[in-house]
Amino acid sequence: MRSTFTVLFYINRNKIKKNGKCPIFGRITIDGKVAQFSTGEEIEPGLWSAGEGCSNGKNKPYKEINRKLEQYKTDIDQHYNRQIERNGYVTAESLKNAIQGVGREEAMLLKEFLIWNEEIHQSIDITHTASTYRAYTVAYESLKRFVHDKYEPGDIAFNELDYSFIEDYVFYMKTNRGLAAKTVYTQIKFIKRLLQRAVHKEIISRHPFPDYVPDSSPVIRRWLSKEDLDKIMGTSLQKKNMNFIRNLFVFASFTGLAYVDLYNLKQENMVTDRDGNKWIHQKRAKTGTEAHIPLLDIPLRILEKYRGTGKDGKVFDLPEYSVARRTLNLVKRECKLDKPISFHMARHTWATLICLSNGISIETLSRMMGHRNISTTQIYAEATNQKIDEDMSLLEERIENKYSFLW
Structure with a gap:
């Protein structure tokens, strides 16, 4: 029923400009929900009829204002019918968007993605990190x-998106570009977020493929063995920058901090409880969840070594991640490791080698790692069980035919 749909115009008498005129606004009401917009017109309060919602002036300029307001009503009515036909329903906000330009032409996928990326760029160091912005740029x-x-x-309208579009895109990424299943899965996540944003902005009424999940390979968590960690900790490094990055890698291996959290670690995150035990209490940059991490002897000694070197309240004076990554590769070479290493591997090492392998419960580890969902932490437990299976297989090979037993 269209009895709930109304459009009226009014002036704000509290906002009289220096020229003695008030701005004219429009109000769209659908099912009790209201959206207001500016018409861009203005008029003297004495020449406005509140009851009629139009000018009562007789001169040409005032007749022109009334003509424009009537055109607004016509446009809104047309957008109403179009959206009902296309989406099955309409909202006051979607009509407002339509008359302000969002709906005058079809909303396009790439154009909206670019707008979103610019918003993320503007929010770097506020709600997003530079690395997040780079990831969205790559997805775009x-x-x-x-x-x-x-x-x-060179673009596609939102209302043309369907399952065939997303399936074609997945096929394109796998065949034309040769991307791995995990990378494809990540790219699809960005698109699904963009479409959810479009729903919230009322660009589209519903997500065109909300349940679509591309085939993905299982996530593999890689961590260092005790022998490899011992190599890193025991190798003498003469260059100051390599020694520093190695020490911070070791710190991450005994605290589970991701590089961005290590970079942002501040003195205010260092907490001493009533028993004298020292902790890190810090919100993770990735999830916003607070992680509570007890400090063992090795990270405490590293903290003491670099006490007072951080700037602006930070614990460490760390370089950008790209610099740290290059230096860490040099450390790997000096330590004669035959596998790639990264700061995220240090986090995995802490979870598996330091914690789970030494009897720390999944529940405790999840809280220390700042995971939102314990199922994320359980991946590490599965990885540890896999390592046990591998070790037992090796043991079986080593002891085969070495023992005899008389039944």
């Missing part, structure tokens, strides 16, 4: 290649 560029190859205008 990947999608742009596909859309430019497949669609003539």
Whole structure:
């Protein structure tokens, strides 16, 4: 029923400008929900009829104002009918978006993605990190290649998206670009977030493929063995920068901090409980969940070594991640390791080698790691069980035929 749909115009008499005029606003009401917008017009309060919602002036400028307001009503009515036909329902907010330009032309996928990326760029160091922005930029560029190859205008409207679109994109990433299943899965997550945003902005009424999940390979958590960690800790490094990054890698291996959290670690995150035990209490940059990490002897000694070297309240004076990653590769070479290492591997090492292998419960580890869901932590337990299976297989091979037993 359209009895709930109304459009009226009014002036704000509390906002009289220096020229003596008030701005004219529009109000759309659907099912009791209201959206207001500016018409861009203005008028003297004495020449406005509140009851009629229009000007009562007789001169040409005032007749022109009334003509424009009538055009607004016509446009809103047309958008109402169009959205009902296309989406099955309409909201006051979606009509407001339509008359303000969002709906005058079809909302396009790449265009909206670019707007979103710019918003993320503006929020770096506020609600997002620079690495998050880079990840979204990579996702945009990947999608742009596909859309430019497949669609003539070089973009696609949101209301044209369906399952065939996402399946074609997955096929394109796997075949044309040779991307691994895990990378494909990550790219699809970005698109699904973009579409959810479009639903919230009322660009589209529903997600076109909410349940779609591409085939993905299982996540593999890699960690260091005790022998490899001993190599890193026991190798003498002469260069100051390599020694520093090695020590911070070891710190991460005994605290489970990701590099961004290590970078952001402040003195205020260092807590001493009433028994004199020292802890790190810090919200994770990735999830916003607070992690509570007890400090063992080795990280305490590293903290003491670099006491007072941080700037602006930070514990450590760390370089950007790209610099730290290059230096860590040099450390790997000096330590004669035959596998790649990363700061995230240090986090996995802490979870598996330091904690789970020494009897720390999944529940305790989940809280220390700042995981939102314990199922994320259970991946580490599965990895530890896998390591046990591998070790037992090796043991079986080593002791085969070495023992005899008289039945």
